[in-house]
Amino acid sequence: MAYLKTSDTIIINATLTDKGRKLLSRGKFKIAKFALGDDEIDYKLYDPVEIRDTEEYQPSLLNAYSLEAYSDRLKNIQYGLNSYDASVLYLTPEELDKMGEFKHAYLLYLPVLKQNNKLDVSPTKRDFVYYVSVNDETTQKLIDSIPGFKFLQSSNLDNCKIVIESGIHMAEEKISSAEDTTPTIKHRRHGIVKKFLLDHDFFVNADNRFISTIAAIRPTSRFENFASGEAIINFETFTDIVPITLENEFPHYASYIIKGIPNLMAQYDYPAEDPADRIEYSALAGPRGAVTALNVVVDNQLKVNSTGERDFRFSKYGKIDQTPFAEIPTTKFDYLDTTIYIYGGTTNSRVQVPLRLLRFAGT
Structure with a gap:
């Protein structure tokens, strides 16, 4: 799956894998879940130790080209969006108060x-x-x-x-x-x-x-x-x-x-x-x-x-x-x-x- 952005429209282009096409031909294809990722962004361009000014690396990250949709299921979403909200169980009362109604994991840094x-x-x-x-x-x-x-x-x-x-x-x-x-x-x-x-x-x-x-x-x-x-x-x-x-x-x-x-x-x-x-x-x-x-x-x-x-x-x-x-x-x-x-x-x-x-x- 990939985004295709024109002058005034964003189109989601979805390509089925071989497994998906086989299920579709049998009438058994059903979307049960989806995942998000940003494989086209090369985060190695940003080194937090060497780079002091965000303007130095923003063009390299923000101007990256969007990838086309792949039919190979093993080539999709290598860098997926993950959820770490389970750690909300260990938040302090002060951290919970800061969030108000919407509770989340309160992550400032990722390893x-x-x-x-x-x-x-x-x-x-x-x-x-x-x-x-x-x-x-x-x-x-x-x-x-x-x-x-x-x-x-x-x-x-x-x-x-x-x-x-x-x-x-x-x-x-x-x-x-x-x-x-x-x-x-x-x-x-x-x-x-x-x-x-x-x-x-x-x-x-x-x-x-x-x-x-x-x-x-x-x-x-x-x-x-x-x-x-x-x-x-x-x-x-x-x-x-x-x-x-x-x-x-x-x-x-x-x-x-x-x-x-x-x-x-x-x-x-x-x-x-x-x-x-x-x-x-x-x-x-x-x-x-x-x-x-x-x-x-x-x-x-x-x-x-x-x-x-x-x-x-x-x-x-x-x-x-x-x-x-x-x-x-x-x-x-x-x-x-x-x-x-x-x-x-x-x-x-x-x-x-x-x-x-x-x-x-x-x-």
Whole structure:
């Protein structure tokens, strides 16, 4: 369904999916419910941390073209309008009085997903992607040749992980000026948990032509700090994640569901310590809700080392005999670029993680 706006008229253009046309031909088609969305708006054009003046981003958002109606049911309403009014149960009497007759969830901020690149287990982003070594030979070549370079390893899932946080994020000056957005445990409970905005689960879409499964963390993992300044960061990994039957909008992509754990990284008062000396473990400036970590397990046929026969997918979908690293200009690699998509199970907030599957090809 889409809107078609002329000079003086707005027309709703509805296109039936294959399933809808089949029901219509049988005389059983009936509209039972509808949903609203704004897929044509790219909210990534607006960065609340970098942009200070709304006039800088309004033209990009308001002048977007309306999309035509799709017949593919998996391509419709990827960014739907959600209702969070269940959290009205936890409103204070003062908040209820402000609303008058019409009660609603009183949401000032919605959580976003943000990748954490501050931790020791976080991989290095290089050439706009995160590298994944497909076999031990490639891993050893990178370790020996590029000191300090952190990358994902398909044969060692605990060495590096993709860490995703869910919570409230905005410019630091806005955080400091708004009393309810500082990253404390109290504001986490009031602004996220009691608003029913906590992502207990996360959905992951990964291309099953290259990635055989997703490795997620155990529920016993911890991501927490204390008033003493100490922190516990323990992402325990296991590999028993199998695809679920939830369909997605990407061809060849499998869907997975992974668990989140409480994100208890909070701001405390350290009277005897210089604030500049504090170690920030979270990528979010505001209250933190949940966190998860994952790794990818590469398809076994892509793991063949340089003495074996190269899998055809490197030449069909990627590039072969490339020299992507200036530190080792004569060393050749094959690689495939792919992207995994992660969604908050409650908030539907999304983040994309670009990956480059790397195989040592020789010198």
